[in-house]
Amino acid sequence: MSAPFARVAAAGPLTLVQDLGRPGAAAMGLSPSGALDRRSLMLANRLLRNAAGAAGLEILLGGLRLDITACAWLAVTGARGLVLLNGEPCPLNTALFASAGSVLEFSAPEAGLRYYLGVSGGLAVPLLSGSASSDLLSGMGPRPLQADDVLAMHLVRTAADAATAGATTAAAGPPTVKDPPHTGQTLALRITEGPRRNMFASSAWSLLTGQEWEVSPDSNRVGTRLLGRPLARREEAGAQLPSEGMVTGALQVPPSGLPTIFLADHPVTGGYPVIAVVRRSDLDAVGQAMTGQRIRFLAPPH
Amino acid sequence: MSHSAEDSGHVPPQEPGKQLTPAPQPILLPCGNHAVLAELPTLQAVLALYRGLSGCTPAGLLDLVPAARTVLAIFDPDRVSVETVRRWMLETPPQPAEAAHAPEVAIDVRYDGPDLAAVARLLGLSQAQVIGLHTGSRWTAAFTGFAPGFAYLVTDHERLHVPRRDTPRTKVPAGAVALGGEFSAIYPSASPGGWQLIGHTDVALWGGGSRPDGAGAALLTPGTLVRFRES
Numbered sequence: 001m002s003a004p005f006a007r008v009a010a011a012g013p014l015t016l017v018q019d020l021g022r023p024g025a026a027a028m029g030l031s032p033s034g035a036l037d038r039r040s041l042m043l044a045n046r047l048l049r050n051a052a053g054a055a056g057l058e059i060l061l062g063g064l065r066l067d068i069t070a071c072a073w074l075a076v077t078g079a080r081g082l083v084l085l086n087g088e089p090c091p092l093n094t095a096l097f098a099s100a101g102s103v104l105e106f107s108a109p110e111a112g113l114r115y116y117l118g119v120s121g122g123l124a125v126p127l128l129s130g131s132a133s134s135d136l137l138s139g140m141g142p143r144p145l146q147a148d149d150v151l152a153m154h155l156v157r158t159a160a161d162a163a164t165a166g167a168t169t170a171a172a173g174p175p176t177v178k179d180p181p182h183t184g185q186t187l188a189l190r191i192t193e194g195p196r197r198n199m200f201a202s203s204a205w206s207l208l209t210g211q212e213w214e215v216s217p218d219s220n221r222v223g224t225r226l227l228g229r230p231l232a233r234r235e236e237a238g239a240q241l242p243s244e245g246m247v248t249g250a251l252q253v254p255p256s257g258l259p260t261i262f263l264a265d266h267p268v269t270g271g272y273p274v275i276a277v278v279r280r281s282d283l284d285a286v287g288q289a290m291t292g293q294r295i296r297f298l299a300p301p302h
Numbered sequence: 303m304s305h306s307a308e309d310s311g312h313v314p315p316q317e318p319g320k321q322l323t324p325a326p327q328p329i330l331l332p333c334g335n336h337a338v339l340a341e342l343p344t345l346q347a348v349l350a351l352y353r354g355l356s357g358c359t360p361a362g363l364l365d366l367v368p369a370a371r372t373v374l375a376i377f378d379p380d381r382v383s384v385e386t387v388r389r390w391m392l393e394t395p396p397q398p399a400e401a402a403h404a405p406e407v408a409i410d411v412r413y414d415g416p417d418l419a420a421v422a423r424l425l426g427l428s429q430a431q432v433i434g435l436h437t438g439s440r441w442t443a444a445f446t447g448f449a450p451g452f453a454y455l456v457t458d459h460e461r462l463h464v465p466r467r468d469t470p471r472t473k474v475p476a477g478a479v480a481l482g483g484e485f486s487a488i489y490p491s492a493s494p495g496g497w498q499l500i501g502h503t504d505v506a507l508w509g510g511g512s513r514p515d516g517a518g519a520a521l522l523t524p525g526t527l528v529r530f531r532e533s
Binding site for chain 1: 331332333334335336337339341364365366367368369370371372373374376445446447448449450451452453519520523524
């Protein structure tokens with residue numbers, strides 16, 4: 001059972017419904033999708049005693065204004081910035097009670113890019129391949145929020161409801177909060193060797209790990225593009241690589257030599273070689289990395 | 303013909319049409335701490351390994367993605383180790399097409415594509431012969447990609463191999479039936495495309511949306527058999 005709890009007064013630049021995505025659908029050509037900063041979505045759900053993968057909102061750069069139409073428990077995580085409930089700054093990373101008639105507003109973040117808004121019970125949205133996530137690459141899943149959209153939540157009132165809605169009781173111990181990266185910080189991302197490392201010149205690996213890369217403004221949910229000194233291919237490496245399956249975190253290197261870190265909406269297959277793969281748990285920070293943010297790659301010693 | 307158990311040195315005669323060539327061993331390539339990429343010499347070997355692996359997946363496997371020369375296994379490293387996944391990929395016997403029980407889909411096509419005449423010219427055939435070959439062949443969805451629901455279809459002969467168009471179209475309509483290289487395909491939604499368009503179909507390739515579990519959203523998944531019928 002679900003019920004409406006909010007109306008969108010302003011949608012902001014890009015506000016999307018996201019859960020933990022749709023693994024298992026790649027053979028049909030569907031990207032994994034899901035929250036870029038998974039840890040923050042899971043934190044919001046945990047604060048609300050939801051299932052870890054309950055659907056919430058991913059709010060890029062703030063700008064969202066919600067008119068609350070029925071009382072609900074909410075939690076804001078992810079980016080750090082000014083969030084107002086009825087004009088008063090409200091605390092992040094904790095459960096908030098919003099009564100009917102209140103207004104929730106998100107300013108542009110001071111650190112990070114994406115806020116996550118969780119709601120008790122989780123957002124009620126039709127599922128595609130088991131997931132409520134928007135996929136910007138293919139346009140599958142719910143479209144970005146627009147003004148006047150009505151948001152509904154799953155109703156969880158009893159233990160039986162909780163079981164059917166997939167909700168769980170809160171895990172033991174306090175949830176830990178990880179601050180989003182601030183502008184001047186260099187992100188350290190752990191990598192391991194990718195399948196096509198040997199298509200690159202011997203200098204490429206030390207160039208990959210030995211320089212500070214910079215996040216390009218062309219980055220989005222498909223991938224974070226990097227600027228820096230380009231990685232050269234081996235001359236004798238074949239020019240053509242038949243398209244092959246891609247993983248989230250793949251460092252794919254097009255002919256420009258400038259890598260892209262594939263994020264949740266990455267294409268299922270791709271034809272450019274993957275030199276390395278970023279560790280999954282380090283990708284949450286990439287989803288919060290601003291244009292110009294510096295990135296360094298850490299490889300295990302050989 | 304029967305043989306006793308003592309006939310241990312006996313090599314059974316091959317059935318006609320079947321070859322006992324050993325299956326090519328995949329080369330396993332590293333792909334982060336949550337995936338392994340198996341590389342194979344041919345698309346047929348990819349399909350056979352994909353069929354075999356699909357039949358006995360380990361708990362913790364998240365996705366199995368076949369492509370032209372590779373099969374990618376994505377897994378949850380907290381639930382299954384990379385060593386186990388590697389051994390599974392190396393030791394699972396590939397399953398040849400004739401042993402598989404694949405679903406078969408019939409697709410009605412109107413052969414009125416704008417490139418049908420050009421394809422016939424390129425192949426040195428009449429348009430009717432092109433249509434006859436397309437409907438008379440059994441196609442297999444080898445892998446997907448490009449767009450959700452887009453399946454690369456292969457068959458067991460090369461008589462319909464045509465190059466892609468020199469200039470891709472900026473807009474190919476949904477349902478367009480096309481040939482490109484060694485493949486045939488149906489465009490599931492309107493998109494740019496460089497393949498030769500020989501016809502169109504009204505079949506919905508993507509039935510996803512409001513089903514609660516969303517399962518079976520794509521009509522064609524790797525391994526699906528396809529027959530085209532002229533309508």
